[in-house]
Amino acid sequence: MSSNLVYSKTMKIKICITAFFILIFTSCNIAETKNSNIFRMSISTEPPTLDWSLATDGVSFNVIASIMEGLTEFDEKLNPKPAIASKWDVSGDGKIYTFYLRKDVFWTDGKPVTAYDFEYSWKRLLNPQTAAEYAYFLYDILNAYEYNSGKIKDPELVGIKAISPGVLEVRLKKPIVYFPSITTFMVTFPQRKDIIEKYGDRWTEPENIITNGPFKLTKWRHEYQLILKANEKYYNGKPKVNTIKLFVVNERNTALTLYETGDLDMVSLPPEAIPSYREKSEYKNIPLLRGYYYGFNVHKKPFDDGRIRRGFAMAINKEELPRILNGGEIPTDSWISKDMLAHNPKIGVKFNPEEAKRILSNAGFPNGKGLPPITLIFNTDPVNSLIAENVQFQWKRNLNVEVKLDNQEWKVFLKRLKTDTPAVFRLGWGADYPDPDNFMTLFTTDSGNNNTGWSNKRYDELINMARGEGDREKRINMYDEAQRILLEEDIAIIPLFFTAQNVLIKPYVKGLRLDAMELLYLKKLKIERH
Amino acid sequence: MSKLSIISGIFLIIISLSAIFAPWIAPYSYDLQNPTELLQSPNLNHIMGTDRLGRDLFSRILYGARLSISVGIFTALSALIIGTIYGAISGYIGGRIDNFMMRVVDVIYSLPDLLLIILITVILGRGWISIFLALSLVSWVTVARLIRGEVLRLKELHFIESVKALGANHDRILFIHILPNTLGILVVTLTFRCAAAILAESTLSFIGLGLAPPFASWGTLANDGWGAIKFYPHLTIFPGSAILITMLAFNFLGDGLRDALDPHKKV
Numbered sequence: 001m002s003s004n005l006v007y008s009k010t011m012k013i014k015i016c017i018t019a020f021f022i023l024i025f026t027s028c029n030i031a032e033t034k035n036s037n038i039f040r041m042s043i044s045t046e047p048p049t050l051d052w053s054l055a056t057d058g059v060s061f062n063v064i065a066s067i068m069e070g071l072t073e074f075d076e077k078l079n080p081k082p083a084i085a086s087k088w089d090v091s092g093d094g095k096i097y098t099f100y101l102r103k104d105v106f107w108t109d110g111k112p113v114t115a116y117d118f119e120y121s122w123k124r125l126l127n128p129q130t131a132a133e134y135a136y137f138l139y140d141i142l143n144a145y146e147y148n149s150g151k152i153k154d155p156e157l158v159g160i161k162a163i164s165p166g167v168l169e170v171r172l173k174k175p176i177v178y179f180p181s182i183t184t185f186m187v188t189f190p191q192r193k194d195i196i197e198k199y200g201d202r203w204t205e206p207e208n209i210i211t212n213g214p215f216k217l218t219k220w221r222h223e224y225q226l227i228l229k230a231n232e233k234y235y236n237g238k239p240k241v242n243t244i245k246l247f248v249v250n251e252r253n254t255a256l257t258l259y260e261t262g263d264l265d266m267v268s269l270p271p272e273a274i275p276s277y278r279e280k281s282e283y284k285n286i287p288l289l290r291g292y293y294y295g296f297n298v299h300k301k302p303f304d305d306g307r308i309r310r311g312f313a314m315a316i317n318k319e320e321l322p323r324i325l326n327g328g329e330i331p332t333d334s335w336i337s338k339d340m341l342a343h344n345p346k347i348g349v350k351f352n353p354e355e356a357k358r359i360l361s362n363a364g365f366p367n368g369k370g371l372p373p374i375t376l377i378f379n380t381d382p383v384n385s386l387i388a389e390n391v392q393f394q395w396k397r398n399l400n401v402e403v404k405l406d407n408q409e410w411k412v413f414l415k416r417l418k419t420d421t422p423a424v425f426r427l428g429w430g431a432d433y434p435d436p437d438n439f440m441t442l443f444t445t446d447s448g449n450n451n452t453g454w455s456n457k458r459y460d461e462l463i464n465m466a467r468g469e470g471d472r473e474k475r476i477n478m479y480d481e482a483q484r485i486l487l488e489e490d491i492a493i494i495p496l497f498f499t500a501q502n503v504l505i506k507p508y509v510k511g512l513r514l515d516a517m518e519l520l521y522l523k524k525l526k527i528e529r530h
Numbered sequence: 531m532s533k534l535s536i537i538s539g540i541f542l543i544i545i546s547l548s549a550i551f552a553p554w555i556a557p558y559s560y561d562l563q564n565p566t567e568l569l570q571s572p573n574l575n576h577i578m579g580t581d582r583l584g585r586d587l588f589s590r591i592l593y594g595a596r597l598s599i600s601v602g603i604f605t606a607l608s609a610l611i612i613g614t615i616y617g618a619i620s621g622y623i624g625g626r627i628d629n630f631m632m633r634v635v636d637v638i639y640s641l642p643d644l645l646l647i648i649l650i651t652v653i654l655g656r657g658w659i660s661i662f663l664a665l666s667l668v669s670w671v672t673v674a675r676l677i678r679g680e681v682l683r684l685k686e687l688h689f690i691e692s693v694k695a696l697g698a699n700h701d702r703i704l705f706i707h708i709l710p711n712t713l714g715i716l717v718v719t720l721t722f723r724c725a726a727a728i729l730a731e732s733t734l735s736f737i738g739l740g741l742a743p744p745f746a747s748w749g750t751l752a753n754d755g756w757g758a759i760k761f762y763p764h765l766t767i768f769p770g771s772a773i774l775i776t777m778l779a780f781n782f783l784g785d786g787l788r789d790a791l792d793p794h795k796k797v
Contacts, residue, residue: 253757272569272582272758320565324583382757389743390583393563405743 037242037527039509041266042249042258044381045410046223050204052186053125053132056449057410058430058518064186066228066244066522068213071099071118071168071183078434078515080180084113084190084212085168094175099168099183105235107192107210115162117190123147123155124196125187133448134187136441137432140179140467142171145446174468181433214239214523223248240511240526252382256504265509265527269502270382274326277504285328286501289337289431289516291439292329294376294391294494297421298454302371307363309491312424313349314356315398316391321497324386328500335439335483335495339516341472342436342479348487348495353398360399368400375404378426379413387496388426417451427451428499430518436479437467443486443493454492459485506530535786538779545776549595556589561744569762579764581754587765590746591772597658597747599776601731605665606723610716612666613673614709620674621681622704632678635671643668647730651739658741661734665727673719680712714791718784725780732773748773 047060052068055061071085082088085099105113122141125132126148139145142159146152159171172179182188192210199208206217214236215228228244249255252270259267269277277283296303296312303309318331330338333348357367365371376392378384388405395401403424408416417425429449432438440463441447445455459482466478486492505512508530513521548555557576564584572579578587620631638646647664654660684690685708693707728748734740735749736756746754748769755765 251757253760270757272761276761320563323565323568385743386582390563392744393561393583396561 037240038245039241039243039266039522039525039527040245040247040264042247042255042264042268043226044248044250044252044268046248047226048411048414050209050217050220052189053121053130053134053191055186056133056414061186062518062520063217063226063228063246064189065519066213066215067209067211067217068186068189069105070185070189071101072180073184074181074515074517074519076513076515078517080184083184085183088180094177095172097170097172097179098163099170101166101168102235103166105212106233107212108216108231108233109210110233111192112165113190113212114165115168116165117192118168118188119160119162120193121189121191122160123158124191126158127155132187136444136447137182137185137187139446140172140174140176140182142173149446175470176467177470178433178435178437181435185432215244234523236523239523241522244522250380259504259506265506266512267504269327269504271325271327271386274502280504282504282507284501284503284505284514286503286514287328287330287339287516288499288501288518289340289434290428290499290518291332291335291337292387292426292428292496292499293335294496295425295427295452296454296492296494297423297425298452298490298492300421300423302365302374303423305363306491307359308365308371310349311356311359311363311399312395312401313491313494314352314359316394316494316496317351317353318496319351320390320394321387324390325383325497327502329497330500331497332495333487335487335493336436336479337431337439338498340431340434340436340439342476342483344476344480344483347480347483349491356398357400360401368402371401373404374401374423375406376424376426377406377408377413377416377422379410380407384426391496421451421453425451431516434517437463440466440479440482440486452492454490456485456490459490531786531790532782535782538782538786541779542776542783545595545779546599548592549599552589552592552596556586556592558586558589560590560593560746561585562589571762572764578768579762581765582758587751587768590751591748591769594746594748594751594769595772597741597745598728598731598749598773601658601662601665601747602724602728602780604662605669605727605731606720608662608666609669609673609723609727610720613670614677614712614716616670617674617677617679618681618704618709618712621678622685622700622708624682628678632675635674638668638671639675641668643730644733647734648737648739651734656739656742661731661740664734665730669723669727669730673723676715676719677712680715681708684708684711714788717791718788721780721784721787725777725784728773728780729777 043059045059047063048057049055049060050064052064055064069083071083072080073083075081084101084105086102087100089098101113101115103112107113122138124130126135126138126144128148128150135148143152143157147155147158161169163169195208195210196203202208206220209217211217214231214234216231217226218229219227225248226246230239230242232238249258252268255264255267256270256273258264296309298304318333322329322331332345333350334344336343360368376388378388385407392403392405395403416422429439429442443450443452443454444460444463462478462482466475469475469478487495501514501518508528510526510528511524513524562585567580568584569582570576570580576586576588578591580586616631620628646668650664650667651660654663690703690707693703731747732749732752735747736753738753740747740750751769752766752773755762755769759766
């Protein structure tokens with residue numbers, strides 16, 4: 001017994017020593033975070049790509065928006081204002097935009113940003129070999145569609161021309177009023193021909209990438225962390241925050257714990273946590289121009305039959321969804337986002353379980369019998385699971401149809417959408433610019449982001465006409481008709497709700513701008529002593 | 531048998547019966563969502579509260595018991611059958627064949643269980659069958675070792691020699707005279723294996739390789755609740771306790787049976 005006692009004494013000493021070192025170690029850590037000028041936040045996945053011609057998702061765009069800048073940017077009211085372009089002229093017929101570039105904008109390797117970099121980037125986006133899903137973004141430009149679809153081979157015929165290093169001339173097919181809004185978007189940011197040709201696919205790695213924004217990418221430890229450092233050469237002055245650390249944290253609850261222990265400065269809240277934080281000053285709720293929808297593959301059984309699509313759309317009571325999510329989501333039957341031109345809540349298939357059942361039985365599946373097995377596929381995320389489980393139940397309750405669920409990682413899911421589109425899948429769409437055109441072109445035949453396989457000539461025509469229409473009322477009417485085709489006649493998608501952002505931000509973080517387009521503007525960010 | 535193991539036995543019988551009769555006992559269906567009663571704490575209507583989609587947790591645990599316990603029992607049984615036959619043959623024949631057969635067991639034994647199970651479920655896809663197969667495939671080796679040892683011991687005993695002298699063939703010796711004598715070990719192993727299989731299935735479901743929703747075993751339920759443990763602890767505590775208590779009961783029962791079936795202790 002006595003030897004045990006002696007042993008436990010040495011143990012105690014050991015514990016004391018260990019505790020002492022742990023204390024020193026942790027206090028060092030605290031000291032580091034307190035005095036340094038670092039902003040730490042989590043991102044929900046690894047960015048699939050940082051090549052802004054190829055990126056299609058919010059995570060990638062948020063990183064790109066911090067390291068790059070384009071011709072224009074949005075002000076707080078979401079109107080385009082000059083960025084790299086100091087001003088722009090529009091010709092009398094509205095078809096020619098001339099952008100005049102600032103002369104004091106430099107790439108991180110010291111070379112000036114020129115109109116040639118824009119010309120290269122835009123033509124790369126349109127080049128069929130790039131296979132950019134966002135190529136349709138520039139279809140308003142003369143011959144852009146023809147070049148992208150392979151009808152003409154010569155990129156010189158496309159209406160993009162750098163007149164001189166400081167002047168970019170863009171010729172459009174027809175007058176487009178919101179064109180300077182398009183140039184705020186990441187896919188229109190300039191690119192360095194020499195860098196991309198030298199490094200190929202690896203040009204976005206931190207050791208190769210050359211950027212012009214407020215921050216530069218210095219480290220990218222895949223599946224773990226991205227580090228951005230303030231860019232001394234940034235033309236608007238070096239940002240006040242030195243370092244931005246983006247941690248890849250898949251689980252929002254893990255991120256929340258990290259926020260609470262002081263390891264993150266900003267975090268997005270999981271739905272079940274929202275009620276507990278709603279009263280706190282750190283809590284921010286920002287309604288977004290973002291729709292959440294279920295898309296059908298209109299070529300896959302059983303959804304190749306429009307009646308079945310209608311039945312399924314009619315059997316979802318969308319009012320149930322915001323109650324589950326708790327974060328200020330707005331249920332919707334129509335597609336164009338709230339707070340946007342042509343938003344019209346009257347459009348869309350309304351919840352009607354009896355009618356849904358009748359439609360299904362008229363289509364040859366009375367009481368849901370005889371349908372082939374259906375699997376609803378979504379990307380792995382607790383919110384998506386909750387919604388999918390609820391919709392699964394609603395379809396069972398209202399249609400007596402058993403739908404299977406399956407989830408996949410974001411990158412795998414995106415690839416699956418392209419190669420083997422599931423019969424029914426989840427997706428969301430956040431505004432790239434605050435104009436209904438952005439929500440509606442998504443489902444045109446040529447849109448790279450239209451995964452439904454659905455195509456309607458009249459719809460394409462309406463969207464095309466509405467884009468150049470100067471008269472507000474006429475434009476709204478066109479969008480109404482187009483929405484009716486998409487949502488009431490053909491039913492390619494079921495809009496479920498408009499989302500909102502629910503975040504916690506530490507009180508010492510100042511100047512962080514979050515807007516309805518979900519973009520983070522980090523350049524005015526300031527970390528106060530804490 | 532000790533009181534504890536008798537209580538455990540009774541508890542397991544009750545839980546198995548309630549799993550079998552879940553549709554009659556459960557106050558709600560396992561997938562019934564009530565959007566007006568989300569995330570309720572335990573109350574009179576929902577004695578274990580409701581989850582994020584307004585499903586009654588008590589009912590889900592009852593239905594979950596069907597999956598968890600059936601996986602436990604079936605895996606244990608199949609492991610027992612494969613393991614016993616394999617171990618008995620290996621031990622009885624002995625020599626080179628025994629040596630080879632046991633090295634095969636060693637190889638499987640040396641691979642981490644969880645990794646193998648994950649591999650198998652990934653290949654076979656999600657579902658009851660693949661969980662059952664994966665768990666059976668890794669858990670028979672322990673049984674095989676046990677039985678082989680026992681057979682090695684038994685076959686040297688005098689009564690086996692007498693049987694041999696009387697001219698019994700190998701089948702008869704092995705199946706009529708040796709294996710019945712391992713019954714004690716078998717019953718005890720079965721209970722412990724059940725507990726291990728239930729835990730393994732829960733682990734699998736907890737890391738997201740279990741059944742697809744809306745079906746849920748206890749592991750899945752615990753996993754669903756885990757994310758919200760800070761705000762709604764009842765979602766984790768109840769399924770977690772169900773796993774814990776059932777495991778304990780199986781282990782106590784196993785202990786009790788071992789003592790009861792031990793011939794040396796009886797004297």
